[in-house]
Amino acid sequence: MHLHGTAVINDKGHLMIGGVSTIDMVKQYGTPLYVYDTALIRERARGFKETFQELGVKAEVAYASKAFSSIAIFQLMKEEGLSLDVVSGGELYTALKAEFPSERIHFNGNNKSRDELLMAVKNNIGCIVVDNFHELRLISGITGEMKQHVKVLLRVTPGIEAHTHDYILTGQEDSKFGFDLQNGQAEEAMKQSLESEYIDLLGLHCHIGSQIFETTGFNLAAKKIIEKVAEWKSAYGFIPRVINLGGGFGIRYTQEDDPIPPGQYVKEMINAVKGETARFGLEMPEIWIEPGRSLVGDAGTSLYTIGSSKEVPNIRKYLAVDGGMSDNIRPALYSAKYEAVIANKAGADPQETVSIAGKCCESGDMLIWDLPLPESEAGDILAVFCTGAYGYSMANNYNRIPRPPVVFTENGKSKLVIRRETYDDLITLDQLLT
Numbered sequence: 001m002h003l004h005g006t007a008v009i010n011d012k013g014h015l016m017i018g019g020v021s022t023i024d025m026v027k028q029y030g031t032p033l034y035v036y037d038t039a040l041i042r043e044r045a046r047g048f049k050e051t052f053q054e055l056g057v058k059a060e061v062a063y064a065s066k067a068f069s070s071i072a073i074f075q076l077m078k079e080e081g082l083s084l085d086v087v088s089g090g091e092l093y094t095a096l097k098a099e100f101p102s103e104r105i106h107f108n109g110n111n112k113s114r115d116e117l118l119m120a121v122k123n124n125i126g127c128i129v130v131d132n133f134h135e136l137r138l139i140s141g142i143t144g145e146m147k148q149h150v151k152v153l154l155r156v157t158p159g160i161e162a163h164t165h166d167y168i169l170t171g172q173e174d175s176k177f178g179f180d181l182q183n184g185q186a187e188e189a190m191k192q193s194l195e196s197e198y199i200d201l202l203g204l205h206c207h208i209g210s211q212i213f214e215t216t217g218f219n220l221a222a223k224k225i226i227e228k229v230a231e232w233k234s235a236y237g238f239i240p241r242v243i244n245l246g247g248g249f250g251i252r253y254t255q256e257d258d259p260i261p262p263g264q265y266v267k268e269m270i271n272a273v274k275g276e277t278a279r280f281g282l283e284m285p286e287i288w289i290e291p292g293r294s295l296v297g298d299a300g301t302s303l304y305t306i307g308s309s310k311e312v313p314n315i316r317k318y319l320a321v322d323g324g325m326s327d328n329i330r331p332a333l334y335s336a337k338y339e340a341v342i343a344n345k346a347g348a349d350p351q352e353t354v355s356i357a358g359k360c361c362e363s364g365d366m367l368i369w370d371l372p373l374p375e376s377e378a379g380d381i382l383a384v385f386c387t388g389a390y391g392y393s394m395a396n397n398y399n400r401i402p403r404p405p406v407v408f409t410e411n412g413k414s415k416l417v418i419r420r421e422t423y424d425d426l427i428t429l430d431q432l433l434t
């Protein structure tokens, strides 16, 4: 049995997160429940910033808010001095409601609508990461009409296959994202941006994928970009002030995962950029990154109540919980693996191997296969670790299951930051037929 994040066990054998008993939180807020240890998020955020400071490199660390967006987490990231990467009008709206400084908001995405771009320009956001020619035309039009400048980065695809799940690969040539770096698209986009009166081209952006455990892909992406920059400098005199190398740093979901420390990714990519810029006699650009999972992933834990169980003789025992693919779709979508303990018997040794089923009407709604657990009964609390990224943010109302609440813990205190959805919430958008 392995505990993740900063979880510890108290003298009653109960799991504690951020100094608060999970069993007390279950009594107060019910299950299913997402619990975050915000001290751990702060530690991760500071870690990234300190690494850049130690290396003397100008940087912006933007939290990729798709990992978990809510007003409270945006307020926390603001307190920590991070920037924010949003990918939709909804995330931008939430950021503005959280009074996140608009000059530190970056807008990504492969099909931003005119309205979303208008919202970004009107609110003077820090930069738009332009993904394609359609968007470039839209931005040129909007900024021309408004006579207002906007800073942009061009998202390029460097042609790199990072080693991760196919669905979360993004840097390869055959990708829906970005301007291809090799076939002239990126160069054309750079020329068009320089020609557009109100577009201020800050630099280039790339993001090669998510849950990556090796530094090779990042280093290679950095090298390919700098090589192009050197070509462009002599041909067009364009020198990017910023290179954004995206996010994607992997975390440990199970003992099989072997991630390197987040700072190591940063150090290696900076060395790669330093090496290449020196080789071509270029100035060191600012390096921006946009991590999501590595900031919030292992700080989140999901708590469920165990309900029914079913024995398939000689094959397996199923234990069902009161959530599932509606609050954590990652096992169903990516065959993602998790570890868990019984929160009210957290110190007990495993006695049996069980498989954790969700409550949705789908055979594929399985949260964990073959999990060693102490003997359990209905009413016990299951704590699934490392659900802080792409858990709540990908939650849905399949089977009209209300989304769970989110609680932040720190220094022995808990605070509700998203309330539980109610049945009334589920029908608020419904209109009567007659």
Ligand SMILES: Cc1ncc(COP(=O)(O)O)c(C=O)c1O
Binding pocket: 064, 067, 085, 108, 170, 207, 209, 210, 211, 246, 247, 248, 249, 290, 291, 292, 293, 294, 389
């Ligand atoms: C453009 C972009 N930036 C940042 C991220 C954050 O990735 P991660 O949560 O893996 O750090 C993603 C997601 O893969 C992304 O698509």
Ligand SMILES: N[C@@H](CCCC[NH3+])C(=O)O
Binding pocket: 066, 168, 210, 211, 330, 334, 389, 390
């Ligand atoms: N949602 C994915 C990551 C996708 C990242 C967005 N580009 C996950 O849960 O792993």
